[in-house]
Amino acid sequence: MTVHPKGKTNKARGEETREKLIEVGLRLFAMNGFNGVSMRSLASEAEVNLATVGYHFGGKQGLYEAVLKEIIRFRDEFMPSVDVTQEQVERYKAGEISKEEMVAWFFRSHMEGILADPITIWGIMLINREMAAPSEVYPMLDKEFFEPAINAQNILLEAAMPEGTTHTEIMAVGTAFIGMVLKFVRAKAFTDRVGWDEMTPERIEELIEILSRRVVAFICC
Structure with a gap:
């Protein structure tokens, strides 16, 4: 006891x-x-x-x-909220930051929020289980976790991608983006292949830097 x-x-x-x-x-x-x-x-x-x-x-x-419910409560601590994302889009539209900087900020926010805290990683693993095999509480998770996160992501993508991009393309790119982030949660296959014993803070930063550049190229530039 x-x-x-x-x-x-x-x-x-x-x-x-x-x-x-x-x-x-x-x-x-x-x-x-x-x-x-x-x-x-x-x-x-x-x-x-x-x-x-x-x-x-x-x-x-x-x-x-x-x-x-605890995961939902801390959602905005490891995923950019709608309001914060909208602020960055307005900064881009005002010429304060470039499109590349806006997209890199969004991706970095996701990766740092998810990979930097072991407790958060457990939460993402559980969410992955819910996506693969939804339980009876999935509707709550969809409404209070996924929907706000997707709304924030769509705001970012609509600003970053060319005018006239269809909703289907935005959702397809967004889904690929999420998959890229989640692929590195407890990514033993990756760490084994590159010869890392573990995801240290320095290695997480190296990984984020590499992927941020590639995500910018993938989404818009």
Whole structure:
């Protein structure tokens, strides 16, 4: 059992336990999928008794939904929001930045947000699972996570691509863009082939620099 510092209220201890269960749930669901995680393994990894999961979330399904809501809550910390993207587009239109700089900024924001934080990587892995095999909570994820992210991306692409580009082409390029980003989440095949033991901050920066130039060429210039 986790030992809590003296003086903490029951409410504070309960919140700590709830956060720990979400953190553990995120990692286990990302690695094993919903059906591959048992209540017993959740409790064991979080160092709580089995009844605690039910007390805080009503069961495994409730914890899974709480994990996805946590991912949604932090979406704008690792993906450019609609408002922030619109600001960059306005800067481009005003001549403050070039089209190349605008596109590179968007791609870099995605890559840095996703690859720099191990917790974020677990979230993206879980989202990948939902895209491959949608669960009953997928509609919530689609509305509150995917839709805002795609809207921001479309704003960027509409400004970067030639006038008159069809919606189908914008969506096709956007899907390819997302795939390029997600391909490097837990990319063991890539790191093995280039001889890297792990994705260090320096190697992440090198990778982002290479791909930023190529994405600019792919999308617009």
